[in-house]
Amino acid sequence: MTQLLDLGPHAGFILASFGITTVVIAALFGWILADHAALKGKLAELERQGVRRRSGARPSGTPS
Amino acid sequence: MAILDLANPTRFLSLAQRLLPWVSVACVAAFVAGLYLTFFVAPDDYQQGATVKIMYLHVPAAWLSMLCYSTMALSALGTLIWKHPLADVSAKAAAPIGAAFTFVSLITGSLWGKPMWGTYWVWDARLTSVLVLFIMYLGLIALWRTIEDPIRAGKAAAVLTLVGAINLPIIKFSVDWWNTLHQPASVIRMDGPTIHASILWPLSVMALAFTLLFLVMHLMAMRNEILRRRVRTLQLHAASARHGVATPQAAE
Amino acid sequence: MSGWVWALFLRELRLSVRVGGGALIGVLFFLAVITVIPFGVGPDLNLLALIGPAVLWIGALLATLLGLDRLFQADRDDGSLDLMLMAGRPLELLVLVKCAAHWLGTGLPLVIAAPVLSIFLNLEPLAVGAVTLTLLAGTPALTLIGAIGAALTVSLRRGGLLLAVLVIPFSIPVLIFGVSAAGAVTREPAPFLTPFLFLCALSLIALVVGPVASALALRFSSD
Numbered sequence: 332m333t334q335l336l337d338l339g340p341h342a343g344f345i346l347a348s349f350g351i352t353t354v355v356i357a358a359l360f361g362w363i364l365a366d367h368a369a370l371k372g373k374l375a376e377l378e379r380q381g382v383r384r385r386s387g388a389r390p391s392g393t394p395s
Numbered sequence: 396m397a398i399l400d401l402a403n404p405t406r407f408l409s410l411a412q413r414l415l416p417w418v419s420v421a422c423v424a425a426f427v428a429g430l431y432l433t434f435f436v437a438p439d440d441y442q443q444g445a446t447v448k449i450m451y452l453h454v455p456a457a458w459l460s461m462l463c464y465s466t467m468a469l470s471a472l473g474t475l476i477w478k479h480p481l482a483d484v485s486a487k488a489a490a491p492i493g494a495a496f497t498f499v500s501l502i503t504g505s506l507w508g509k510p511m512w513g514t515y516w517v518w519d520a521r522l523t524s525v526l527v528l529f530i531m532y533l534g535l536i537a538l539w540r541t542i543e544d545p546i547r548a549g550k551a552a553a554v555l556t557l558v559g560a561i562n563l564p565i566i567k568f569s570v571d572w573w574n575t576l577h578q579p580a581s582v583i584r585m586d587g588p589t590i591h592a593s594i595l596w597p598l599s600v601m602a603l604a605f606t607l608l609f610l611v612m613h614l615m616a617m618r619n620e621i622l623r624r625r626v627r628t629l630q631l632h633a634a635s636a637r638h639g640v641a642t643p644q645a646a647e
Numbered sequence: 648m649s650g651w652v653w654a655l656f657l658r659e660l661r662l663s664v665r666v667g668g669g670a671l672i673g674v675l676f677f678l679a680v681i682t683v684i685p686f687g688v689g690p691d692l693n694l695l696a697l698i699g700p701a702v703l704w705i706g707a708l709l710a711t712l713l714g715l716d717r718l719f720q721a722d723r724d725d726g727s728l729d730l731m732l733m734a735g736r737p738l739e740l741l742v743l744v745k746c747a748a749h750w751l752g753t754g755l756p757l758v759i760a761a762p763v764l765s766i767f768l769n770l771e772p773l774a775v776g777a778v779t780l781t782l783l784a785g786t787p788a789l790t791l792i793g794a795i796g797a798a799l800t801v802s803l804r805r806g807g808l809l810l811a812v813l814v815i816p817f818s819i820p821v822l823i824f825g826v827s828a829a830g831a832v833t834r835e836p837a838p839f840l841t842p843f844l845f846l847c848a849l850s851l852i853a854l855v856v857g858p859v860a861s862a863l864a865l866r867f868s869s870d
Contacts, residue, residue: 337445338445338448339439339444339445339446340444340510341444341445341446341510342445344446344449344506344507344509344510345445345446345448345449347506348449348452348453348502348503348506348507349452351499351502351503351506352452352456352499352502352503355495355498355499355502356495356499356608359491359492359495359612360612362491363612363615363616363619364615366619366623367615367618367619367622370619370622370623370626371622373626374622374625374626374629377626377629377630377633380633382629382632382633382636505766514692514769515766516766516767516769517690517692518685518690518692519690523682523685526682526767527682530675530678530679530682533675533678534675537671537672537675
């Protein structure tokens with residue numbers, strides 16, 4: 332892949348910056364998804380304990 | 396009056412639920428186009444060679460770090476002045492994303508600086524003010540994490556965000572006020588961009604991709620915040636109910 | 648016997664990482680101190696490279712002291728410190744476990760952050776390695792010595808500042824050997840191993856003196 336596009340003498344720096352950027356964005360995205368899953372789990376858990384929200388009409392307010 | 400409708404968390408959640416798939420697809424498409432343009436279309440710089448490709452990460456990340464802080468400043472105004480109930484949720488959700496973009500902009504800048512300037516870091520006006528912005532982001536996240544009650548934390552963070560907003564013009568004009576090693580602005584200028592279209596186009600597409608990415612992550616982080624507050628109120632509610640404390644709920 | 652030790656260790660770790668815990672505040676303070684220094688001293692990279700190790704060490708010392716007043720204060724406020732005292736467990740071991748958890752939450756992040764921050768001070772790779780190694784050997788001593796101060800000032804209302812004043816004199820030897828070992832790499836004739844071994848010795852001494860003295864201080868402060 333690299334010889335297809337000649338990244339020149341400083342190829343290492345270019346690939347490093349693209350790599351680190353991908354890692355940081357992937358970590359952030361992963362954390363947001365994991366946080367979402369954990370919160371859904373807690374909500375379901377509270378749901379099972381029969382804890383209702385004041386608006387209680389619909390199940391715990393999260394639209395399906 | 397769409398803005399007012401957003402005030403209700405449940406309506407915001409349903410809107411976010413509908414909006415997210417479209418924005419995500421647009422974001423992925425923009426990234427694919429941007430990366431293709433960056434690697435296969437954009438010409439090499441006559442001096443820097445291919446190293447100029449780092450610009451397509453560095454510049455959008457820097458723009459996003461400031462856009463993110465501006466969103467937080469706007470949300471801070473929303474919390475303190477317009478009392479918008481979702482403003483502090485938006486501010487708290489944007490902080491980690493802004494910190495990540497600032498970190499990326501600092502790292503890519505440093506990796507670009509090593510081959511071009513010969514050093515990873517120099518105490519230059521632009522670099523230092525962006526580092527201060529990064530510390531402010533971390534300070535805000537720390538502040539959010541130390542105050543238990545979200546409403547009080549929201550107000551405290553809003554004040555700190557507004558105080559810190561003075562740093563944004565300093566970053567923007569640091570290259571003009573001091574003679575910095577970092578080059579002056581070449582896109583957002585009074586007399587229009589000074590870059591050739593062949594480089595400006597990939598940069599704009601990458602900037603669009605980064606902005607869409609911010610939108611996606613911000614919406615998802617806000618959704619998490621709303622759920623986190625729901626869990627907290629439910630737990631408080633359950634705890635008080637279990638101890639037979641007479642809460643209005645129990646009175647019905 | 649080790650059942651309660653492990654339980655206490657995990658409790659301390661969870662408390663320090665949770666909302667309101669002091670775990671990462673130390674690193675943020677460390678980053679702030681390192682960022683402020685060039686504003687005062689000036690952006691000249693050669694000068695920064697010269698004073699780099701000293702700045703990193705002083706920053707680490709201040710950051711450790713900053714987080715130490717939480718070591719016993721939080722437990723004393725909600726009464727769990729008295730329970731621990733009455734539990735009849737060896738108090739020295741209890742203090743050692745709390746110090747270990749505190750070091751993991753506050754000291755270790757400093758050591759991990761040191762290489763990144765030394766880029767701001769323009770240290771060359773060899774010096775970065777030396778500073779990180781000396782910090783790894785030295786920060787436990789700072790935490791253990793600081794525990795004595797924390798135990799002494801636990802019953803005082805604003806003990807945090809007094810703690811720093813009490814503890815800094817005891818941490819001077821650690822600072823001297825730490826900085827001389829870290830700086831030896833750049834100044835050719837100066838040996839690295841000798842001060843480094845002294846530093847490790849100091850940490851081992853603190854491993855004994857710290858818990859014993861803190862336990863003694865806690866017993867006096869309780870009754």
